[in-house]
Amino acid sequence: MENLLDNLNPSQRAAVEFCDGPSLVIAGAGSGKTRVLTYKIAYLLKQGLPPHYILALTFTNKAAREMKVRIAEVVGQKAARGLWMGTFHSIFSRILRNEAEKLDFTSNFTIFDSSDSKNLVKTIIKEMNLDDKVYRPGPVHGQISKAKNSLITPNVYANKPDILEHDRQSKRPLIYEIYKRYQRRLKASNSMDFDDLLMNTNILFRDHPDVLEEYRNRFQYILVDEYQDTNFSQHNIVKQLADVHQRVCVVGDDAQSIYSFRGANIDNILKFKSNYPGTKTFKLEQNYRSTQNIVSAANSLIKKNSEQIFKNVFSERDKGEKIEVISAFSDFEEGIIVANKISTMRLEQQAMYSDFAILYRTNAQSRIFEGSLRKNNIPYRIYGGLSFYQRKEVKDIISYFRMIVNPSDEVAFHRIINYPTRGIGNVTVTKITDAAHAHNVGLWEIISNLDKYDLNINAGTTKRINGFRDMIAEFIEQDQELSAFELGELVIKKTGIAQETFSDMSPEGMSRTQNVQELINAMSEFVDMRKELGEEEQTHLVDFLSEAALLTDQDTDSEAGDDKVTLMTVHASKGLEFEHVFVVGMEQDLFPSIMTQGEMRGLEEERRLFYVAITRAKQTCIITFAKSRFKHGQTAPARQSQFLNDIDEQFLKTQTASFGGAQKDESAGGFWESMRQRTQPTQSTQPARPTFKKRETVAPVRPHGTTPINQTSGGNPLSSEARALEEGDMIEHERFGRGEVISIENSGNDLRAFVEFETAGRKQLLLKFAKFTIL
DNA sequence: TAACACTTGTTTTTT
């Protein structure tokens, strides 16, 4: 025990040891926040608190996983088992599934992601005959989301004069009605959106005191990470759970609050003390991550914000280099400069590629760096962008799963009723939808009993609808016996998705095939994993779905030993650190984003975002901006960000537009050539280098679940030829490791091999895509 | 109903 605490500095130690009441830990960037949380939980366990009495809420699943591992390292695997640790969304969706009946849902409810939500809002707007130029689904859903995160239910919403007035002024007075219908439809679909997972938890606790009582007793100690990014709904859940015993510890940094657009309320952390009387505050001010220069520069920046908790972050590491600010002529040159810089720094400092990160404000900026890195043969990995589960082909299949698990799911229904095309068009779908409304039942009910409702649908179409219904009904039956993986394979086969996708030989089609294959593999792995964890029950589709719905790119681990430059948005970089960081696109209207101009709070949040970016760097931080940027199809002039003036000059060294950034002749030529090409969009021929094509055609595989998004350069995207692979061969697969080929089969045009892997078990590989070598 | 040509908005960040 003693040596456990010896690993902490005095303020960290004090924060860990205080367990008798509410505590607020203000943790500056790089000050060992995760360390405190980890040790605090370990400390509680060592004090004898059973693990299942501890609730620890994190921002990402990844953070939860990592912390679990670290705790297990300190107290042992066994002692750590049973901890309630996860994101708000995953923990409370688990609880909601247990208590679903109390809220008139069933435990197999679907979780809508934001695109599902937007789709539903859009459908409703159409049904109400509103102009979708005025009532744009995105912003409308945003408004609804904001209401939910503030625990404003549709009824309350409809009776709040100030909100109604606000909507009237923004020319959208009927949002309250859309909200009402949206919520009704979610319920009818037995579905919850992200915000519902939190709001319904609040409703559950409000309407069922006995349930609240039970969880209050269960969670004897509550810890919340990244508290600055919680919203009111989350705050209220914690408040209720902690109300009696008051054993709650929240950790965060107000200077790193960057999610207000998602409803996060910085007041939660600023006012924690008044919400929890008797709060003890701890400040972690020593930064162990970055050089003094980086810390000082970041401090000078954040000082420009008005609202904040005072703290004095300092570093005792080397002074370090000044932050280099480089201006480029164009976004394209910016890409070249960064790529060249990485190459030289890697050699000069003997750094690994994985020591570098390129951080940008918007995902769209990644493109240019993909190009320049690729040209320099620098391996990289992009996080973010379209996540695997958002891809069309994956979502389509998932929609089938959702229908099987929960036939009331309206959004899934719409997605798959005519996919793959089976001759049920818009006209028919409208008839079905209207009938459902008229009789106040679900879509599934209508197509289950077509003859009962007089729909005026011709015989041919009726037959096709019945065919669809029977197919789903059969899946539902098979879902009783089959595992998620087995049923998943069956679905893509029986629906014709497999055939359609696999026979498409265009590059896009091949990438789709790969993604479909990856999804099936992910299911297989998921089933296997649950078995290994000692789960006795068969792993069904519903289990897979409830996990998949809450997975995000931030949750994916980077594979060990893979040496690649990281590209991500600043948001995604929160909580991470790198030796050398490039903060790119530091231009007015881009960073700070044009969307946030005007409001003070918005601008301050952007400044915090910049603060987050800088403080990711341990050793070197380089800031770049371009004087012209290609945007919306044309090159537009750009100027440096106002934020650069917020950093005290003494910590900066500015380097003006060095064309020398592009040292190689080839790159310099490439720069001009590209400019020409861009300013006159007519296709100029480009014989020397292949143009950078669409993402999909380059390296489309987004490995599933536990494997990260992976758009890799320098590799062989569409990989190994199916050479004469024979039964009995030993192969080395990129992800599954060594394995023996059991059999080779030819289904359709695709050669498949069944392989028994030493560690990963039995897998089916599509030879035309699988990445492996024959040993 | 499906395939194709044409028009429009889009780019802030994401559990």
Place this chain on the structure above:
DNA sequence: ACAAGTGTTA
């Protein structure tokens, strides 16, 4: 520039 949405035609 691009994707998604709309309208037209077979």
